[in-house]
Amino acid sequence: MKIESCKNYNEKDDLIMKIAVTVRQRGVNSLKIDDFTKYMDISKATFYKYFKDKNDVINSFVENYIENSINFNECNSISLLDKDLYFIIFQKILYQFTVGSQIFLNDIKELYSDLWEKIQLSIFKRNENIVKIYQNSIEAKILENVNPHLLVLQDEVFFSQITQNNFLVTRNLTIQQAIKDYFYLRVNQLFIEKEDKNSLLQKHNEQLSSLINCLSLSML
Numbered sequence: 001m002k003i004e005s006c007k008n009y010n011e012k013d014d015l016i017m018k019i020a021v022t023v024r025q026r027g028v029n030s031l032k033i034d035d036f037t038k039y040m041d042i043s044k045a046t047f048y049k050y051f052k053d054k055n056d057v058i059n060s061f062v063e064n065y066i067e068n069s070i071n072f073n074e075c076n077s078i079s080l081l082d083k084d085l086y087f088i089i090f091q092k093i094l095y096q097f098t099v100g101s102q103i104f105l106n107d108i109k110e111l112y113s114d115l116w117e118k119i120q121l122s123i124f125k126r127n128e129n130i131v132k133i134y135q136n137s138i139e140a141k142i143l144e145n146v147n148p149h150l151l152v153l154q155d156e157v158f159f160s161q162i163t164q165n166n167f168l169v170t171r172n173l174t175i176q177q178a179i180k181d182y183f184y185l186r187v188n189q190l191f192i193e194k195e196d197k198n199s200l201l202q203k204h205n206e207q208l209s210s211l212i213n214c215l216s217l218s219m220l
Helices: 011-019 021-025 033-040 046-051 054-069 075-077 083-099 102-111 113-139 148-162 164-169 175-190 192-216
Strands: none
Touching: 011 021, 011 046, 011 054, 011 164, 021 083, 021 102, 033 046, 033 054, 033 083, 033 148, 054 113, 083 113, 083 148, 083 175, 083 192, 113 148, 148 164, 148 175, 175 192
């Protein structure tokens, strides 16, 4: 899965990314060293070159998850929401729930309380940054006058639901159609100017399709 980030990936990051689908499907509690070497496609000797033990893998995975699926460094120097930034916000919250499945998060909460707290703090800080940008953009008449905290909550609730297969099946939805429809809904709900809406939808239509395809593969 391609994740937008300023971070330069190294070989250890590549190995961590190789277990993302397995961690999403199985969590971390049941995984053993043999599972990691299997899905990383490396020998045990190579495994121990990069990781001390299972806990080191879990720590590295969570750090990677926070950096690439939660942290929102784009907020640091921007006070108003432009069209490109909105797509990045949309993408980040979607990644949070696609990579961070319920079984994975439950395992972290029960077995690694320090990592769980770190995840929650990162989400809180990111959401606070997004709320500030939404609020400034509302005051600048770029966005409709909607409570920015509710906007963030709406995204979190939606993505937490549509990344669960049973939600999609019972409503006869595909992940592709659900995400695309929601993106169009949010753009039309948020932006005041019709020109902004049309520009955003046209510019990011191809990116959105590519993003959905990658996420669909990760959820198989």
